[in-house]
Amino acid sequence: MNKLSFTLLIGVVSALLISLGLSTKVIAKTIHSERSLYRNILVEENKGLRCLKFNVRSTKTQQSCMLVDDPQRLVFNYTKMLFSSLLINPNPERILIIGLGGGTMSNALHHIYPKATITNVEIDPAVIKVARNYFSFLENDHITAVAQDGRIFVKRESIKKQKYDWIILDAFNGDYIPEHLMTQEFLQEAKNLLSENGVLAANTFSVSDLYTYESATYKSVFGDFFNVRNSNNSNRIILASAKPLPTHDIIAARAKALSEKLLPFNVDITEISRQMISTTTTQDWPKNSPVLTDQYSPANLLNLKN
Amino acid sequence: MTNKKNNNVPWQNPLIYLLAFSSGFCIMGIELLGGRILAPFFGSSVHIWGSIITVFMLSLSFGYLAGGKLSTKNASLNRYGLIFIFAGIAVLPVAFSSEWLMEAIFLAVEDTRYGSLLASMALFFVPTVILGMISPYSVRLLVTDKDKSGQVAGFLYFVSTLGSALGTIITSFYLVLLFEVNDIIMVFSTALIVLGVSAMIFNRVNQQKNNSNNSSITLQEAAHE
Numbered sequence: 001m002n003k004l005s006f007t008l009l010i011g012v013v014s015a016l017l018i019s020l021g022l023s024t025k026v027i028a029k030t031i032h033s034e035r036s037l038y039r040n041i042l043v044e045e046n047k048g049l050r051c052l053k054f055n056v057r058s059t060k061t062q063q064s065c066m067l068v069d070d071p072q073r074l075v076f077n078y079t080k081m082l083f084s085s086l087l088i089n090p091n092p093e094r095i096l097i098i099g100l101g102g103g104t105m106s107n108a109l110h111h112i113y114p115k116a117t118i119t120n121v122e123i124d125p126a127v128i129k130v131a132r133n134y135f136s137f138l139e140n141d142h143i144t145a146v147a148q149d150g151r152i153f154v155k156r157e158s159i160k161k162q163k164y165d166w167i168i169l170d171a172f173n174g175d176y177i178p179e180h181l182m183t184q185e186f187l188q189e190a191k192n193l194l195s196e197n198g199v200l201a202a203n204t205f206s207v208s209d210l211y212t213y214e215s216a217t218y219k220s221v222f223g224d225f226f227n228v229r230n231s232n233n234s235n236r237i238i239l240a241s242a243k244p245l246p247t248h249d250i251i252a253a254r255a256k257a258l259s260e261k262l263l264p265f266n267v268d269i270t271e272i273s274r275q276m277i278s279t280t281t282t283q284d285w286p287k288n289s290p291v292l293t294d295q296y297s298p299a300n301l302l303n304l305k306n
Numbered sequence: 307m308t309n310k311k312n313n314n315v316p317w318q319n320p321l322i323y324l325l326a327f328s329s330g331f332c333i334m335g336i337e338l339l340g341g342r343i344l345a346p347f348f349g350s351s352v353h354i355w356g357s358i359i360t361v362f363m364l365s366l367s368f369g370y371l372a373g374g375k376l377s378t379k380n381a382s383l384n385r386y387g388l389i390f391i392f393a394g395i396a397v398l399p400v401a402f403s404s405e406w407l408m409e410a411i412f413l414a415v416e417d418t419r420y421g422s423l424l425a426s427m428a429l430f431f432v433p434t435v436i437l438g439m440i441s442p443y444s445v446r447l448l449v450t451d452k453d454k455s456g457q458v459a460g461f462l463y464f465v466s467t468l469g470s471a472l473g474t475i476i477t478s479f480y481l482v483l484l485f486e487v488n489d490i491i492m493v494f495s496t497a498l499i500v501l502g503v504s505a506m507i508f509n510r511v512n513q514q515k516n517n518s519n520n521s522s523i524t525l526q527e528a529a530h531e
Contacts (some may be wrong), residue, residue: 149349
């Protein structure tokens, strides 16, 4: 009797487990997983959409996605919003991307600007490998990937007096942007790398107390900047430049000139140009907010609080 | 002989345990901030923590050796207090000289592994060796009875390692939210110096008491003869 109920129990439990396993498989199939020095790396695929994830549990940690049948098409809204940078500098020749992810941004930029040199900096060699193997990340004479901490790369380049026309800050760990890549000192180092017409674009999505600190820190280094965001997601692109921001008319004219070139990549630059809000007119954080420095940067702790 | 005398002094042992607790607290607090201090120059890769932990373990091991050796000659609460004062002073360069030191090393060494190892060595070796001397010296001051030496050492390690645990969690959870890195280092340094000075004052006060007691005893004895 006891034995019978035990086997029954086992049967029910295993059926439950199997159905659970099956249902998660329907949502997304894991085609690659590994534990690197820095994180768990997962590549999942669902209905032709292949995504790179850094942690299993949370849903907001998708780092990069690609349509398997149409790898050029940009999937994430924030990657499209990054193109607003071109309205500040329409002809980038030297591009620096910090935080590789799947390398989809690097690939897209190479197609649009085949002559531009693109340097990708990624701390985790395993991520570079995954980008090559699963996201068709392209490397050639113009595109390189350097396995190094972004902060150190920027410091070394600044000593070598290198300049970049477009710097994209897109480095994330499992939680948020690493703390030493959010400080005033780091942003100053990055600003030193900007060429005369250079533009810096940072992908951010702080929804907590950190928003204030982050904004104040960028303002303290660059002066006024553009916030780029749409209502569909919580990403905010910070667009900053060493020069004063271009006027509305210049932006509209540049958007018109670029729109045909960018349309094949699913980027509607005219629409994006309307999502740019200058902090000269709209500053949505309190004045005199504290800034993040190398001495004070509990960024990830601040991001926990809501 | 000095030992017996010391042990008769009330509150001396609790004071030594408090000091050992505080040194444990400061050691781990500083180690934790080490990661933050090195990050701007050497990044946040895994090998940064490799460098920091290596240097702390190495310095502590030398500190234990030196502290044990020092405790064999004229061990006193006075000298114990001096160790704390020296430790407090040795911690200061972590706050004041770290910038130019790390910059020089960053320029000289391309590989961040050896760069961070050198920088941790330059910043943390001396203060951690001095802090490491405290544990064996505490044992020397606390032990009076051979049979209880293990128990005393066990309780001492309990107290100082508990301090280390609290130093780690309080620094990383709360202090970095409230203060700048250099301010926290300054607080650790000040705390060490204040504790050292109070140990020396405690010692001085009790010696004077003892002296007056002893002299009255000798006077009485003389009168009996």
